[in-house]
Amino acid sequence: MSNAQTAAGLGLPDVGPPRFPSLDAVRGGLADVGYLADESISGVVYLADRLSKPVLVEGPAGTGKTQLAKSVAELTGARLIRLQCYEGLDESKALYEWNYRKQLLRIQAGGPGEILSGGDDGHRGPSWHELEEDIFSEEFLLARPLLEAIRSTDPVVLLVDEVDRVELETEALLLEVLSEYQVSIPELGTVRATRLPMVFLTSNNTRELSEALKRRCLYLHIDYPDLDRERAIVRARVPGITEELADQVARIVRSLRTLDLRKAPSVSETLDWARTLVILGIETIGAAGARDTLHILLKYQVDIERAQKELLSVS
Amino acid sequence: MLDLLSDFVTELRRAGLPVSMTEHLDAAEAIGHIPLEDRDGLKYALAATLVKSSSHWRAFETAFEVFFALRTAHRGIEGLGEDGDGLPPEGDGELGGRGRGHGSGGGEAMTPEELAEMLFKSLLSADAALMNAVARGAVDRYAGMEPGRPVGGTYYLYRTLRNLELDAVLARLMEQLRDQAATGVGLTELEERLAADEYKARIETFRRAVETEIRRRLVEDRGAEALARSVRKPLPEDIDVMHATREELAELHRVLHPLSRKLAVRLARKRRDGRKGPLDFRATMRRSLSTGGVPIEPRFRHPRPAKPEIFVIADISGSVASFARFTLHLVYAISSQFSKVRSFVFVDGIDEVTRFFEGVVDPADAVARINQEADVIWVDGHSDYGHALTEFHRRWGTEVTARSSLLLLGDARNNYHATQTWVVEDLRQRARHVYWLNPEPRHYWDSGDSVVGEYAAHCDEVVEVRTLRQLEHFVGNLT
Numbered sequence: 001m002s003n004a005q006t007a008a009g010l011g012l013p014d015v016g017p018p019r020f021p022s023l024d025a026v027r028g029g030l031a032d033v034g035y036l037a038d039e040s041i042s043g044v045v046y047l048a049d050r051l052s053k054p055v056l057v058e059g060p061a062g063t064g065k066t067q068l069a070k071s072v073a074e075l076t077g078a079r080l081i082r083l084q085c086y087e088g089l090d091e092s093k094a095l096y097e098w099n100y101r102k103q104l105l106r107i108q109a110g111g112p113g114e115i116l117s118g119g120d121d122g123h124r125g126p127s128w129h130e131l132e133e134d135i136f137s138e139e140f141l142l143a144r145p146l147l148e149a150i151r152s153t154d155p156v157v158l159l160v161d162e163v164d165r166v167e168l169e170t171e172a173l174l175l176e177v178l179s180e181y182q183v184s185i186p187e188l189g190t191v192r193a194t195r196l197p198m199v200f201l202t203s204n205n206t207r208e209l210s211e212a213l214k215r216r217c218l219y220l221h222i223d224y225p226d227l228d229r230e231r232a233i234v235r236a237r238v239p240g241i242t243e244e245l246a247d248q249v250a251r252i253v254r255s256l257r258t259l260d261l262r263k264a265p266s267v268s269e270t271l272d273w274a275r276t277l278v279i280l281g282i283e284t285i286g287a288a289g290a291r292d293t294l295h296i297l298l299k300y301q302v303d304i305e306r307a308q309k310e311l312l313s314v315s
Numbered sequence: 316m317l318d319l320l321s322d323f324v325t326e327l328r329r330a331g332l333p334v335s336m337t338e339h340l341d342a343a344e345a346i347g348h349i350p351l352e353d354r355d356g357l358k359y360a361l362a363a364t365l366v367k368s369s370s371h372w373r374a375f376e377t378a379f380e381v382f383f384a385l386r387t388a389h390r391g392i393e394g395l396g397e398d399g400d401g402l403p404p405e406g407d408g409e410l411g412g413r414g415r416g417h418g419s420g421g422g423e424a425m426t427p428e429e430l431a432e433m434l435f436k437s438l439l440s441a442d443a444a445l446m447n448a449v450a451r452g453a454v455d456r457y458a459g460m461e462p463g464r465p466v467g468g469t470y471y472l473y474r475t476l477r478n479l480e481l482d483a484v485l486a487r488l489m490e491q492l493r494d495q496a497a498t499g500v501g502l503t504e505l506e507e508r509l510a511a512d513e514y515k516a517r518i519e520t521f522r523r524a525v526e527t528e529i530r531r532r533l534v535e536d537r538g539a540e541a542l543a544r545s546v547r548k549p550l551p552e553d554i555d556v557m558h559a560t561r562e563e564l565a566e567l568h569r570v571l572h573p574l575s576r577k578l579a580v581r582l583a584r585k586r587r588d589g590r591k592g593p594l595d596f597r598a599t600m601r602r603s604l605s606t607g608g609v610p611i612e613p614r615f616r617h618p619r620p621a622k623p624e625i626f627v628i629a630d631i632s633g634s635v636a637s638f639a640r641f642t643l644h645l646v647y648a649i650s651s652q653f654s655k656v657r658s659f660v661f662v663d664g665i666d667e668v669t670r671f672f673e674g675v676v677d678p679a680d681a682v683a684r685i686n687q688e689a690d691v692i693w694v695d696g697h698s699d700y701g702h703a704l705t706e707f708h709r710r711w712g713t714e715v716t717a718r719s720s721l722l723l724l725g726d727a728r729n730n731y732h733a734t735q736t737w738v739v740e741d742l743r744q745r746a747r748h749v750y751w752l753n754p755e756p757r758h759y760w761d762s763g764d765s766v767v768g769e770y771a772a773h774c775d776e777v778v779e780v781r782t783l784r785q786l787e788h789f790v791g792n793l794t
Binding site: 287 | 333508
């Protein structure tokens with residue numbers, strides 16, 4: 001089934017040509033913008049484009065969930081619109097809001113007396129109906145991230161970050177946008193997407209997301225990378241690192257992750273550590289060098305102690 | 316292909332994954348976009364559309380290996396003749412060829428010494444093709460597979476690996492490394508540890524190759540559906556805690572942490588977003604000033620429901636020990652939701668273990684200490700609910716107040732001692748609630764020496780809690 005047919009069948013807006021010609025193009029492209037994707041990541045991004053579906057990305061903190069959305073935006077030359085979720089997020093922050101100050105001004109500019117006597121033929125200004133239609137027009141609408149992404153005529157990547165932070169009820173706000181790519185505004189009608197945005201949702205899994213939301217998304221679990229990929233990431237993202245040091249960094253981090261730690265080192269912490277080592281001019285990591293910089297990788301004192309005992313035999 | 320997909324979805328549902336109709340359709344559409352010969356691509360396409368939770372991944376992977384190994388195997392055999400051996404399609408010819416080259420025409424000709432030597436070499440050089448060849452040879456030689464037996468392959472895996480003596484191989488690898496290093500500067504401990512981890516990772520890869528090989532042969536022998544039935548494992552939430560194997564227990568420990576965190580977040584939210592309290596007259600009047608003194612929007616007080624005090628009294632005798640540990644862990648993980656948590660453990664004597672949990676960040680540490688340090692044996696170390704409860708009543712009974720909820724944990728298998736139900740009756744008079752959590756299936760209750768029925772008469776509720784799902788449900792409703 002081609003893209004156009006799918007879109008027509010579901011009453012979706014025209015999806016336009018696919019962004020990526022092939023699976024390999026996704027992978028190569030992401031690597032070009034400095035994001036080293038593995039099979040599953042590039043596969044899901046490719047499918048998301050072909051099926052016009054949002055991607056729900058889960059995984060431990062600091063494994064590049066947000067970065068994936070940014071990199072895809074960079075790759076497709078699209079604008080990144082980000083909606084950071086938090087508790088208490090509501091539709092006036094996520095979807096749209098009427099600019100009521102401006103509406104008020106508009107009403108006052110028309111003159112209060114005339115409005116109250118509206119319904120007379122409009123000698124002395126706009127009638128109530130005209131005014132009502134006027135103040136509930138697009139001019140008075142403040143677009144929030146979701147609506148902005150839908151209305152945009154340029155290519156957009158929409159990132160809904162940490163979606164698990166909103167309440168279960170607020171999640172429902174997203175559903176219409178995610179499945180139909182449209183926003184219904186009672187006073188104005190339905191705003192449909194002119195171009196389908198690529199949508200990424202990230203979750204740190206602090207709570208179970210609703211079935212309805214999961215059903216509408218492709219699911220991608222990003223775990224800690226394996227040794228080869230981590231080494232490649234370090235080499236790509238840390239300028240001036242030697243191959244030897246990158247290898248050593250990746251191997252130490254892998255060993256650390258096998259320990260029973262409260263918080264295993266994330267990829268971003270690995271990168272920070274590698275950068276630190278480069279700045280300090282350390283060529284190979286000895287026990288002493290590792291001990292002095294371990295606090296960049298591990299954020300709990302108990303973890304640091306355990307790592308020193310297990311790996312460096314320092315008690 | 317679509318038929319195969321429906322069978323696969325059916326299997327996933329049987330394994331307990333909630334796969335909806337729309338997800339099935341999505342999967343069907345997704346595989347249309349993936350080149351058919353790309354097995355990994357197919358796997359990720361199916362995973363992205365059908366599996367929506369990382370804890371279901373394992374079940375999915377098992378089902379996938381079983382279902383889609385079969386097809387590649389058949390194609391391999393038809394296409395390449397006997398020697399193709401149905402390897403995964405990437406680089407089929409090359410792998411088969413090299414396997415032949417090293418193994419001189421299949422594994423059966425290899426002696427155990429040759430096999431061990433090749434395994435050693437493959438691990439040393441991390442040569443994936445050689446590893447697969449060795450795995451095939453080892454399965455031929457050691458697994459002793461009998462056609463038609465309805466088993467899941469764990470036993471064959473165990474047999475193969477035992478004969479290969481992987482620990483000895485690891486020791487030999489390390490030996491070699493040390494020998495090499497001895498000529499130069501020698502190894503620091505850090506380097507040695509890193510090398511050991513590297514070899515362990517390689518051995519793990521090899522182990523997986525053996526597992527895949529065994530599974531592939533089983534599928535050939537008995538068909539995917541039959542095998543899927545025998546390798547199907549319950550999801551972690553549904554594992555019966557009392558009869559969990561050691562691996563399953565490890566699995567449970569892994570899911571317990573995120574589970575308790577989620578539960579804590581949910582309860583904290585529930586508390587905050589709860590119902591409105593009574594009208595706040597003062598705030599309403601103040602707010603009405605902005606509407607000219609007309610109270611358009613009434614304000615309500617935030618309710619502050621009292622946090623309950625929890626007494627956990629757990630049987631930690633052998634049969635129900637792991638259940639008690641999980642419950643204690645979960646209760647303490649959400650202890651901020653209670654004003655106080657006190658815990659007691661017993662076998663035939665009883666001891667308070669609240670002190671172990673004080674100032675510990677991770678409840679698991681405290682739970683581990685209980686086993687070693689709590690003083691719970693009175694006479695012979697067989698459960699005696701009657702004596703333990705009497706002791707509890709004597710020493711701490713007066714501290715149970717109308718704000719306390721009591722959780723009694725155990726299977727109530729009393730070894731025919733006196734039950735002393737008056738204790739529970741009296742505690743119920745004092746406490747707000749008395750719950751009994753029983754990890755046994757309901758139809759075992761009151762059979763043999765189980766006396767849960769006698770206690771049940773004096774409890775608010777007796778709940779069957781066999782899985783983490785049930786436990787989470789119960790604890791979630793407690794606040």
